[in-house]
Amino acid sequence: MVKLEDVSSLLQAPAPSQKVPIRTDSTYKPLHSFALDKQRSYKQQYGDMYFLRLAKIKPAVEEVASKAWDGTEIGGELAKRVDRVLDVRQGELCWVAGTVYMDMRLKPNILEDVSKDRWLSAPISSQKYYSDDGSDQIMLEDDSGRVRLVGELLNSIPLVTGCIIAVMGTENTNGEFEVIDLKVPDLAPQPERWALSKAPSASGKSKSEDTDMTDSPSPNGGKKIAIVSGLSFSGTDASYDLELNLLLEYLLGEALGPDEQTSISQISRLIIAGDSISTTATKENDDEDDETKKRAQKKYGYDASAYNPLPSQLFDEFVAELLPSIPVTLLPGARDPANASYPQQPIHTAMFPLSRAYASDPGAASTSQPGWFDTVTNPWEAEIEGWRILGTGGQNVDDVFKYVESDDRLGMMEAMCRWRCCAPTAPDTLWSYPFQEDDPFVLKSCPHVYFVGCQPEFATKVIHGPDGQSVRLIAVPSFSKTKEFVLVDTETLEVTKIKITSR
Amino acid sequence: MDDAKKYLSDRLLSEEVPVTYRLLSRVLNIRVNVAKQKLYEFHQSQNASKANSIHATYLIYGSKTEHKQPETGDTDMDNSVPEPEPLSDYAPTKTVTIVAEENLKDALAEYEEVTSFHIYSLAPFPQRDLALLSDVSKSLSDYRKIEDAAKTLDTYGIIANPQARRKDRKGRPPVPAPAPSASAPKSVKQEVPPTLSKPTQPEKVKQEVKEVSSAEATPSSSAGKKPPATLKRGASGGIMQSFAKAAAKPPKPKPEPEPKEEDTSMALSDDGEADDEDLPTSKKSIGLEALKRTRKQREEELMRMMEDADDDMKEEAKKEDEQSDEEMEEASEAEPEPEPEPEQQPKEEKEPTEVISNSGDGRRRGKRRVMKKKRILDDQGYMVTIQEAAWESFSEDEAPPPAATKPKPASTPAASSTQKSKKAAAPKSGSQGSIMSFFGKK
Numbered sequence: 001m002v003k004l005e006d007v008s009s010l011l012q013a014p015a016p017s018q019k020v021p022i023r024t025d026s027t028y029k030p031l032h033s034f035a036l037d038k039q040r041s042y043k044q045q046y047g048d049m050y051f052l053r054l055a056k057i058k059p060a061v062e063e064v065a066s067k068a069w070d071g072t073e074i075g076g077e078l079a080k081r082v083d084r085v086l087d088v089r090q091g092e093l094c095w096v097a098g099t100v101y102m103d104m105r106l107k108p109n110i111l112e113d114v115s116k117d118r119w120l121s122a123p124i125s126s127q128k129y130y131s132d133d134g135s136d137q138i139m140l141e142d143d144s145g146r147v148r149l150v151g152e153l154l155n156s157i158p159l160v161t162g163c164i165i166a167v168m169g170t171e172n173t174n175g176e177f178e179v180i181d182l183k184v185p186d187l188a189p190q191p192e193r194w195a196l197s198k199a200p201s202a203s204g205k206s207k208s209e210d211t212d213m214t215d216s217p218s219p220n221g222g223k224k225i226a227i228v229s230g231l232s233f234s235g236t237d238a239s240y241d242l243e244l245n246l247l248l249e250y251l252l253g254e255a256l257g258p259d260e261q262t263s264i265s266q267i268s269r270l271i272i273a274g275d276s277i278s279t280t281a282t283k284e285n286d287d288e289d290d291e292t293k294k295r296a297q298k299k300y301g302y303d304a305s306a307y308n309p310l311p312s313q314l315f316d317e318f319v320a321e322l323l324p325s326i327p328v329t330l331l332p333g334a335r336d337p338a339n340a341s342y343p344q345q346p347i348h349t350a351m352f353p354l355s356r357a358y359a360s361d362p363g364a365a366s367t368s369q370p371g372w373f374d375t376v377t378n379p380w381e382a383e384i385e386g387w388r389i390l391g392t393g394g395q396n397v398d399d400v401f402k403y404v405e406s407d408d409r410l411g412m413m414e415a416m417c418r419w420r421c422c423a424p425t426a427p428d429t430l431w432s433y434p435f436q437e438d439d440p441f442v443l444k445s446c447p448h449v450y451f452v453g454c455q456p457e458f459a460t461k462v463i464h465g466p467d468g469q470s471v472r473l474i475a476v477p478s479f480s481k482t483k484e485f486v487l488v489d490t491e492t493l494e495v496t497k498i499k500i501t502s503r
Numbered sequence: 504m505d506d507a508k509k510y511l512s513d514r515l516l517s518e519e520v521p522v523t524y525r526l527l528s529r530v531l532n533i534r535v536n537v538a539k540q541k542l543y544e545f546h547q548s549q550n551a552s553k554a555n556s557i558h559a560t561y562l563i564y565g566s567k568t569e570h571k572q573p574e575t576g577d578t579d580m581d582n583s584v585p586e587p588e589p590l591s592d593y594a595p596t597k598t599v600t601i602v603a604e605e606n607l608k609d610a611l612a613e614y615e616e617v618t619s620f621h622i623y624s625l626a627p628f629p630q631r632d633l634a635l636l637s638d639v640s641k642s643l644s645d646y647r648k649i650e651d652a653a654k655t656l657d658t659y660g661i662i663a664n665p666q667a668r669r670k671d672r673k674g675r676p677p678v679p680a681p682a683p684s685a686s687a688p689k690s691v692k693q694e695v696p697p698t699l700s701k702p703t704q705p706e707k708v709k710q711e712v713k714e715v716s717s718a719e720a721t722p723s724s725s726a727g728k729k730p731p732a733t734l735k736r737g738a739s740g741g742i743m744q745s746f747a748k749a750a751a752k753p754p755k756p757k758p759e760p761e762p763k764e765e766d767t768s769m770a771l772s773d774d775g776e777a778d779d780e781d782l783p784t785s786k787k788s789i790g791l792e793a794l795k796r797t798r799k800q801r802e803e804e805l806m807r808m809m810e811d812a813d814d815d816m817k818e819e820a821k822k823e824d825e826q827s828d829e830e831m832e833e834a835s836e837a838e839p840e841p842e843p844e845p846e847q848q849p850k851e852e853k854e855p856t857e858v859i860s861n862s863g864d865g866r867r868r869g870k871r872r873v874m875k876k877k878r879i880l881d882d883q884g885y886m887v888t889i890q891e892a893a894w895e896s897f898s899e900d901e902a903p904p905p906a907a908t909k910p911k912p913a914s915t916p917a918a919s920s921t922q923k924s925k926k927a928a929a930p931k932s933g934s935q936g937s938i939m940s941f942f943g944k945k
Contacts, residue, residue, distance in 0.1 A: 002565070002614040004607065010620040011543055020534070020657060023664040241637035246562075246599055253662035254525060254535045255599070256564050256619035261536075265662045324656055325664050357669045372668050410591060459591035475591075497596040502633045503606055 010257060021253060021265035024223050026327055027385050028269065029197040030370050033440050034343035034377040036433060044434040046427045050162070052439040054099050054142055057164040057420055060185040061097050065166035068183055069095050072168070079168055086144035088171050095168035095181075098142040102161045102403060104129045105136070107429060129402045129429070140167060140177065147171070151179035158404040158415060162424035185420045187465030190446040194386035222491030223266050223385060226251060229273035229333065229394065229453030229485075230478025233318065235310035237278065243483045243500045248318060250498070252325050267487065268385075270326050272319075273453025273476050274333020274378060274393025277311045312337070312351050320354035323373055328355075331378040333393035333454055338378070341431035342395065342423050343440065346375035379422055381447070385490035390447035394454035396423040397475075399430040410459045413452055413473045417443065417463065422450075447471060449493060451486075454478050458486065460495045506531050507541040511625065515557060521626035523639050525659075534660030542622040560624045560633060561607055563600045565617035603630045805892075868898040 062081075072079045077093040085098050107129035130136065138149045138159055149167060159165070169180040193199075231244065249255035253264045319328055330347060332338035338347050349356035352373070360371030376382075378393040400412045403425065416422050423441040426432035446469045455475040464470045472493045477484045487496040510530055514522050528538035542559070549557045601623055602610040611617065624636055656663045875893045880886055 002611045002617050004611055007563075007611065007617045007620045010617070011622065020660050021662050023662045023666075025664075025666050238634065238637065242601065242634050245637050245640045246601060249525065250599060254528075254659070255562055255623075257621060258536060260564055260619040261662065324667050325662050327664075327667070358667070372666075458594070460594050461592040495592075495594045497594050498599065499596055500599045500601075502601045503603075503610060 021262045023265045023325060024268045026223075026225075026268035027197055027199075028327070028329075028370060028374075028382065029384075030329070030374060030376055030380070030382040031196075032377075033381045034379050036343065036345055040433065042434065044436050046432075046434050049427055049432070049435050049439050050099055051143060052435065052437075053162070053421065053442055054164060056439065056442045057185050058097050060188075060420065061164055061166045061183060064186055065095055065097065065168070065183045069168050069181065074180065084144040085140055085142045085147050088147060088177065090171045090173070090175070093168070093170050095166055096140070097164065097166040098140040100159045100161060100163050100165060101139040101141050101146065101428075102129070102159065103137040103139060104131065104403070106131055107403075127402065130405055132405065140165070148176045149179050150176045153179050153182055157182055158406065158411070160400050160403040160424050161428040162426070163415075163419040163421060165419075184415075184418045186418050187463075187467070187469045187471065188420050188443045188446040189467065190448070190465070190469040190471075191388055193448070194383075195388070196383045197386060199386055222489050223268045224487045224489050224496075225269045225271060225384060226267050227271045227273055227391075227451055227453070227474065227476050227486045227488065228479050229455075229476045230275040230480050231272065231315065231318070232275055232278040232335075232478070232480035233311045233315040234278035234480075235308045235314075240480050240483065242502055243479075244318065246500045247479070247485065248321060250500075251322055267326065268490070269329065270322060271329045271331070271391065271451075273331050273391055273451060275335050275454045275478065276315050276330070276333070277336055278480070279311075279335050316352045316354050319352065319373065320358075323355055323358045327372050328358075328374070329380075329382075330373070330375045331380050331391060331393050331453065332375075333378065334395050334398075336393075341433055342379070342426050343433065344378040344393065346377055349373075349375060379441070387448040387490065387493070388445065389449045389451070390422060390443070391449075391451045392422065392453065394452050394476075395430060396425070397452045397455065399423075399425045402429070409452070409455050409475045410461050410473050413450060413475065414461075414463045414471075417446065417450060417471055417473075449474065449488065451476055451488075457482065458484055458497050460486075462493075507533075507538075508545060511541070511545045515625055515627045519627045521624050521630070521636060521639055523624040523636060524622065525643055526639055528659050529643055532658055534658070536660055539621045542625050546622060546625055556627070558626050558629045559604045559622050560626075560630055560636070561602050561604070561610075562619070562621055562623040563602060563610060563614065563617055564597065564619040565614050566595065567598050567613050568615040601633055601636075603633065605629060868896070870894045870896045 066081065069079050074093055080092065080094045082088055082094045082096040085096055088094055088096055138154055139146045140149050141147075150172075151169065164185060166183045167177065167179045167181070168183075169178045172178050228247070232240075233244070246255060250264065251267065251270060253261040256264070319330070322328055332344040332347050334340075336344075336347055337351060338344045349359040352359070355373050358371065358373035359375065360369075378391075379396070380391050382389050382391075396416070397409055397412050400416070401407075401409065404412065416424065420443045421441050422443055423430055423432070426441060427434065446465065448470075449472045451474040453476045455477055457475070458477045459475040460473060462470055462472050472488070472495070474486060474488065474495055476486050479485055483500045485498055487498060488494070489496075507527065510527070511522060514520055522542070524535055524538040524542055527533070527541060528535045531538070531541075533541075546557050546559050598614075600610050624630075624639070630636070655661070871894070872892050873895050874890050876888055877891050878886055878888050
């Protein structure tokens with residue numbers, strides 16, 4: 001409870017010092033794990049992705065499983081390892097690893113589309129694939145065959161298509177596999193901090209460590225990264241313009257008092273995690289313009305008159321104003337002008353006539369230093385301040401969300417880390433590029449920070465792995481809905497939520 | 504001090520519009536923190552003399568009471584986070600609240616600790632709808648200069664970043680536009696004198712301005728406003744207008760950074776700003792009768808030529824032009840204004856249909872006016888084809904065809920189209936192909 005008298009002294013603060021704070025630098029090394037070849041072909045089959053994923057993750061899950069189940073005896077019978085799903089024999093206690101496939105009534109099914117001669121997938125309309133009438137089936141499959149999984153255990157562990165697990169149990173008389181226990185690959189090995197980039201000078205590092213322990217000259221903690229998502233710049237909806245302005249002023253260090261400005265200068269980078277542009281702008285006009293729209297000629301099937309350049313222009317201005325002061329990393333989201341399928345490729349800088357002056361030179365090789373304004377892929381991996389960071393625009397979690405009953409977004413993020421796959425539902429329900437040689441969604445190494453944009457609400461937690469790994473999970477809320485964004489301290493990986501309100 | 508007071512009383516008491524600290528800082532070129540202070544002082548002094556004459560909004564920053572864990576420092580980063588809770592760990596929340604004076608006490612009561620508190624804006628009326636303030640910040644873009652961003656940061660006291668780097672665009676600043684700009688000045692001397700009694704560049708330009716807007720615009724009125732005026736004069740005005748634009752184009756690549764080169768689709772509409780900038784400089788001198796006469800001749804000829812063009816189509820095209828002009832202007836605000844010198848050259852090119860820069864080495868080089876067809880998708884989605892005059896550089900053998908020597912616009916299209924392939928395309932030709940290329944496409 002603060003009274004006006006208490007703070008009025010802040011209003012008439014002594015003339016602000018003439019020293020403008022200098023923003024701390026950002027040690028930043030983006031990894032191009034999800035970049036696709038510009039000349040990529042789309043002719044391949046998707047089946048290879050499942051094969052690759054199984055081949056890559058199976059050894060890990062089998063290691064976990066054999067550690068847990070070797071020598072396990074149930075009812076006098078020793079659990080045996082079986083190589084292939086098809087080798088499971090009725091009545092024998094065994095364990096086997098494979099890929100989960102969820103057969104759900106509400107889930108779009110490509111085979112159905114093909115059999116009914118529908119060659120365009122209908123846009124996914126349902127909010128959830130999950131139905132609670134028990135009609136959903138869980139299967140385990142590998143390159144040999146498929147077996148249906150049953151058992152109490154499965155109700156307590158959420159599973160989605162595409163994750164790799166090992167199950168122990170027996171096949172019953174119905175040909176179903178009764179699951180007694182279930183193992184996931186768990187967290188991948190985690191690299192050390194500063195594994196790829198060099199730590200700034202040792203003195204600098206020790207100084208920031210001091211900051212944490214003693215009362216150092218800077219009471220503001222270490223460097224921070226700001227993560228925001230769902231800015232949804234819109235041509236028509238101005239209801240959160242004020243908050244967007246305040247966000248800009250906050251990040252630029254214009255708002256707030258001198259002390260806070262100094263602390264804001266510690267924010268070394270802004271990450272925009274998807275949905276920066278709202279495409280629902282013309283909704284209201286649809287009815288009025290219906291007539292004219294029908295008449296409008298479409299060239300190449302595209303109605304140019306329906307295009308509204310204002311949102312991207314506003315976003316460009318926003319970013320261009322930030323850039324002189326703070327580097328920006330931009331991930332595309334579901335509604336951004338990038339390709340729709342995962343992994344989304346960087347938004348082209350032609351979208352940003354003002355900001356692109358800060359972008360990296362497209363001619364230069366990707367090995368040169370990254371652009372000050374870095375438009376990146378979604379998902380995206382980088383090393384920032386030595387920490388391995390994995391971020392997505394949120395589609396992967398949104399899609400997993402449809403498979404399970406719960407609302408626990410963090411739980412889904414945790415599950416993805418433990419499945420070692422950041423987009424397990426691709427390519428089944430999450431549109432994806434048909435990878436041939438490599439499945440980049442498999443997490444070869446465990447990130448230190450895993451953030452997901454465009455989520456309904458803010459949430460964060462730290463999960464720990466068997467080998468001492470720890471991952472900071474952050475669900476970044478959509479700014480246009482919550483007016484919230486996130487600061488991550490790059491020394492402690494602690495998270496602060498900043499909320500902007502008006503009243 | 505007085506500046507601030509004067510501005511604030513002007514804006515708040517006379518114009519009755521809100522002022523934010525950012526606007527004040529931009530207007531007076533002072534740091535934002537100083538601006539906040541000025542707002543505070545003004546608020547105090549005004550309300551001391553007359554209570555409730557000025558209403559403020561405040562910006563509060565700190566942590567709210569809902570937190571279980573009180574925070575000690577300015578920021579929470581040093582604090583250890585408590586034990587994990589079921590779904591999400593506890594994370595400290597900082598709240599930025601913008602609040603009108605009337606609700607200030609309530610808003611503050613929700614806070615546990617306030618670390619920053621200052622006036623955000625002043626207004627002469629109680630501010631019910633804070634969203635209005637975002638309109639104020641829209642006007643800030645007028646003060647935004649991208650080019651000297653670093654200096655701007657310092658002026659306004661924004662957190663500076665010495666590491667910020669822009670990419671070097673090769674060839675971006677100069678883009679000397681060799682053919683157009685080089686040829687233009689010379690040609691004035693060579694070709695123009697025969698046709699026109701006075702070769703002085705500004706005069707001609709001036710003349711044209713007068714001519715185009717003879718009826719309603721007096722020379723004293725702002726030159727920048729004239730092109731729109733001509734637009735209203737119907738089809739003929741539209742043609743002249745497009746001439747003016749076309750003539751203004753060639754020098755543009757020089758000062759303008761990149762939109763031209765990279766956004767070919769926009770190039771066709773980015774001429775609006777040039778008009779505004781060009782015309783004022785052209786105004787300096789007084790027109791001459793001779794100029795007027797030749798000018799009139801040309802106009803008539805052009806009219807005849809364009810007679811059959813569909814009026815509606817032109818109307819549409821004009822609208823399109825206007826719109827896109829505005830857009831372009833917005834988009835390219837940051838661009839440096841072309842220096843006066845190159846601006847004048849395009850002007851005079853309006854007069855002759857052809858200017859020749861170099862005829863010494865057995866080749867004639869220069870620029871000529873051709874009519875080009877250009878297709879635009881209008882706001883209804885219809886495709887509209889309009890004819891527009893454009894400058895095209897050319898180079899051909901000596902012994903110029905009669906058409907080229909006489910300033911007869913009607914003859915130029917044919918001549919130019921035959922030459923087209925040889926010529927280095929003018930910068931804007933990407934957006935509006937010549938008539939030949941238009942047919943070639945089909």
